[in-house]
Amino acid sequence: MSIMKLSMGPQHPITGHFRFILDVDGDLVLKLEPDIGYTHRGIEKLAEKRTYLQNLPLIERVNSYCDSVGTMLGYLEAIEELMGLEVPERAKYLRVIAAELNRIASHLYAACLFSVATGLETMLMWPINDRELILDLLEKLTGQRITYTYPTIGGVRFDMSEGFKEEALKRLDYLEKRTEDYYKMLLWNHTFQIRAKNVGILKPSDAIRLGIVGPNLRASGVKADVRKDEPYEVYDRFDFSIPTGKNGDSYDRLEVRFKEVEQSINILRQAIKDIPKGPIKKWAPPIVPKGEVYTRVEAARGEFGYYIVADGTMKPYRLKMSPPSFRNLIALPYLCRNVPLADVPVIYISLDLIPMDVDR
Amino acid sequence: MLEKIGKSLMNIKLLRKIFNWGRAWSLWSVHLETGCCGPEDMARACARFDTERFGTLPFPTLRECDLIFVTGFVTKKMAKRLKLAYEQMPEPKYVIAIGHCSISGGLWWDSYSVVQGVDEILPVDVYVPGCPPRPEAWIQGIRMLQEKIAKEGLKK
Incomplete structure (x- = not known):
């Protein structure tokens, strides 16, 4: 049979803002080429025109989809x-609380996209309904549903409102019970296992060679998490484990995300219990001293790196980001070789890529 | 001949009203996300906010849709696809611009690759401001469009 070129997206329920150029032979995909750039806004260039404080909403929208605090x-x-600025203790805890809540919301969003890709409509409704509960908590904390601009230079913008702790603990208890239902309804579901198991296997050696980060790397069995390796904020004070997968297939990638939700609940409980009293913000000067710095944090989708060159003015000289989805995108053409066409959406969704994150 | 009969039938006020009522309550939306209001699109379509109550159902096939939500900013690369998608839809078709970015460029007012307002490329019926707008605001936008359709004149 002859090889045919097939174009998939961007008007497609699964692909989002991407276009895939597929080489297909009948039903078999021989090669996949992602066509990126549909959401390129030039954030790195725009960041050079604005002050450090004005950049906050800009940076947030790199991944405003689900994980703005982590970003x-x-x-x-x-x-x-x-700056050499020491953030108040309470602000650090509040940042961790917001980031972990955001991570849960993001992973639930990934789960509902996954169930759409495998054709399980009920599991589209359940996680997104539970995500609303988390978004309510975040709204109570920050005043917005998905774009918060909550942490700011030198601390956070708002303190915890009254009754937040009790409400949060109640909802976390509910969510913990609910994750068992997810296992029964989605992960142990035979129909789902047929679609997701042994699809898109990424070996640990390949994952490291390709530079995969985040839950996708951990699903391949590599124990790597910036929260443990290089603790930032107050992550070194919490007791939590890094869940890893065995086979590195699409199923493991989702299972690791669910296990991470459990660990996030664990962290949140400790953070809410231990949070000290005190100020939430420290005054920060608008001018950043000359120098260069690279930092990395663990966002919901993986390691998020920032490289900033400051020239002693109010605006950054250069801001370079290394977002997790861009690093994970390289796994997609690698995994989509000699697979049936029906597996392409499953592999794509299992990597949990965000086009906005890729293009910036 | 049939077209003429159809047009003259549409001039009867009662028939027109019934027609408009049918159109207003079955606005199926295209599944084309352009910017970062995407998750709110999902939230408004799913369990809690459930816009299917108002007949707005996200649907994969363009040829059966009547409504485009322009969710957030439109880059120059996406603008071509958006226009292509709009042209493929059958008449009558409606556009709701969601978020500051699709109304006027918003946060990306000085960006080199973002279209400054989607009304440069598509005729917009309803604007819903916000970054991103809450699902309640989306529902209000849908209701406003329904009211607009119900008043739709006898000419079209």
């Missing part, structure tokens, strides 16, 4: 390191 923390860490 911003790296930028703030970098600036605070350049």
